[in-house]
Amino acid sequence: MFPSTMMDIPLTVQNIFWRVERLFYDKPLATYTESGEAIRSTYGELARNVHRLASALAKEGVREGTRVGTFGWNTQRHLECYFAIPCMGAVLHTINVRLFADQLEYIIAHAEDEVIFCDRSVLPILEGLAGKIPTVRLVVLMNDGPEPTGKLPRTVDYHEFLASGDDHFAWPTLDERAAAAMCYTSGTTGNPKGVVYSHRSTMIHSLVAALPDSVNISEVDTLMYAVPMFHANAWGLPYAAANAGASQVFSDRFLDAERVVNLLDREGVTISAGVPTVWLPVLNLLDQTGRKLPKLQRVLCGGSAAPPALIAGLRRHGIRLVHAWGMTETSPLASLTRIRSTMLDWPEEKQLEVAAKQGVIVPTLEWRIVDLETGNEQPWDGKSIGELQIRGPYITGTYYNDPTASEKFMDGWLRTGDVATIDPLGYVQLVDRTKDLVKSGGEWISSVELENLIMAHPKVLEAAVVGLPHPRWQERPVAAVVPKPEYRGQLTADEIREYLADKVAKWWLPDEVVFLDALPRTSVGKFAKNQLRDQLADVAKRWSASATA
Template sequence: MQGLMMNYPLTLQHAFNRATRLFYRKEVVTQTEDGLHRYTYADWGKRTMQLANALKEAGVAQGDRVATFAWNTYRHLELYFAIPCYGAVLHTLNIRLFPEQLVYIVNDAEDRLIFVDGDLVPVLEQIADRLPTVKLYVVMGQPPYQPQKLHPVVDYEDFIATQPTTYTWPELDENTAAAMCYTSGTTGNPKGVVYSHRSIFLHSMGVGLADGPGLCEQDRVLPVVPMFHANAWGFPHAGVMMGSSIVMPGRFLDPLRIAQLMEKEHVTLAAGVPTIWIGLLNVLEKEQFDFSSLRAIVSGGSAVPQSLIEGLARKNITIIHAWGMTETSPLASIARLRSYQRDLPAEEQFRTRAKQGTVVPGVDFRVVNIESGDEVPWDGQTFGELQVRGPWVARAYYKDAASGEKFVDGWLRTGDVAVVDADGMIQLVDRTKDLVKSGGEWISSVELENLIMGHPKVLEACVVGVPHPKWSERPLACVVPKPEFAGQVSAEEILEFLRPKVAKWWLPDEVIFVEAIPKTSVGKFDKKVLRAQYESRLASQS
């Protein structure tokens, strides 16, 4: 017997219509060079439909890929909905990739148009002659000079100015591609992940769950996480669906500007990678801000150090640790205390909140032995690879015949090494490629980093495994002191701090002090750069 429910298409058109009809007075605010740009969902909706009309006039067909090369702004939010609601595919390009990677991605996706922020025009000018599929460049805002190599090129405001402010959306199948994003390609070429309308719709509902980030109409949400990275973790889509006001940082991402924006706009929920919030905490140690509106910060992309959770708690700020990947849209798990954990001692609560937590409804997981493939016991100690599945988890990569290595029996192999406790709460111990194998035993670089960042004089720390003639690999720690302690902390002081906390053989063989840790295009520590830099260090000293 079948159910008798309506087969209602789960598309982004529903979210758009809902926002413009029910929440037309809510705001979209963007930090610009000239101050704050603000308008309502009513204005946003009209401009989004003007954009849809312009796409039609430009000859964009359903299924065409239309790329963006842009910061988090109101125009980018217009593109986030006009393109997929029209029936084309929004392709967000990572503005921090190397030129060779950009050329590969644009040509692999066969992008038809590229919308580019004015200040980013010089980056595209370097590669424009190698992008044969691109038929039009649309520049958003004032470029530093008149584009010479982008042909043909048009200003965004001119592109939409004469278009009608209404548009009749086509009927779309919910499985139609809505957006695509390429993985950051730390090994080999970046791989395309294609999101359907259905997957984004369901993921947006997940972002609104009380046991997820809990995004709702009451919120003024600040996505610091870039819109070119895994859909800004779904906050733009979910924000529109829920009727939240959205605050955009533009290109102004330094911690002081973020703090000023959060205070001025009474932000209630913010989202970004840990390095942003480490910087914010450093600012808050020196200056006072009124964050009384802020109910939480959602952070992920890399492990949130327990010391950061504790440091922000001292400022009455709650940071919620979430986990996901480009392939999971990305929300997959979130670390919220269970009802029965609220009476635990503070230290234990902080330890629990530093885990990746509980998978959100809609996501299944398992942790399997890397060699045998059997599920590991939920004892909080046995390592295994985390695998996930669900309606907003990718099942294959775009045009990639080799997807089979990553997708097995309906599961996504995440490449993350995890342990699971008796309650089913997940804790990542490392990426499979970042575990340090020393004398046949595994050492978690992430755990060492988090412990070192608990030292009161340390701002950031990154641990990598480097070759060793006797032990195969040994951990090496790169440490950035807080500015006020530069030159005032020693390697021995760091090791003394670690000794009571880890087994003796986990202690790094060397602690190196650096001015900054190299970051990937999405703000994570770039361990491959450090490994290359120091790979012969311990061998040469032995």
């Protein structure tokens, strides 16, 4: 081998923190409280707190490799944990506050967390686990709110904890392949699975996320991500924004449409991010009130497929929705949709078709689609479907301490569980999750495509489609629809089916349309289709009873 002469400097989260502390110390940060007021700060103040926090943790016996959990919403203090914990060599474990108690008990014990930083608003949830999380010896309360009941072994206020630390902490030299953070999947089937992010993977992801044809983050931007910081490192945006020197705004746990619009407007946010269920009510509010968000340039949207009606609707207000796709296992940003220069003279309707896809894979990653039955790689023709598989330097290669991990990998590729097509230009379009495809009469029906079409109806706010067991056809689709508030009690099932009649094959039409006030959601805001199937179980029973009558 002919050796290079490049310096062998490890890629670590310390690189990002150096930029925050030395280059961008004057850039503003803001955390919004329940009252709607902003607590204002700077990266410089954050950096001082990060040193004190790391020092205080070291005095508590936290060492390289120690797992330190966070159990809270989007705040500056959470971002201080994002830096102090991995920069000192410990492992940041962001814990999903929306998980069920048994799942929380499992992941805290599985990760062997020793310290947990907790928002007081979710302290009762953590106290409900008292006696079941034996590795936890200290809980640091990050903000104001209810006082602890004494059920947990030891609690301390964040300010008091910072005061116990020194003004300067000497950062150790870290291996770039050492663990920086970990996050568990939402565990829709079986126990949640732990994904461990290395310093190297985190740094590469931060650089890729900021690229012009990616999220496109620069020092002039202000970011407010409606993605919770407890989920997949808030899509990696806290680190990517800090690395670029962009300002950050934190919404805590408050994401109703009125508050989101007020915050975006007041802070002059240029880039935001969140799941479709955040942006659908925002669009509805903008349409109803005529309010404007002149500074907001683009919204990164993922978690589930964004309906074309949402993309077109935000575009009417001068906001570009950038469709993205990723998973906890992919750090998570894997692909984004950008309209290429060669498409700019295409009709708007054709551009919208492209914008509704999940996009082109980002640099450093590769993907392929594999036939669900044969395992053969499928062509990129925009028609052939298969399971989407992916690999790259920030894609997980296994799950933490999980003997079943091999089931999710194939020849060095991560099996995503998403069914997709890839067109000749490399744009992927998700057809469905493997478990959510509807198999009817030997043919596949895409629940995602049906949902998007239904949500384009002007009277519909949200829709989810599931397949239910059918005595003749194996499965048939059922649509659960939430009308817009002004149309509740007016929208009919026949109206939905008539709307779909010229848009899909007749055998795709939902056998039943059920109207609900709200759709069940997962811990990260996606439609909880397992719960929805349970809610609609009586429909399948009725089909079965009718067939045997």
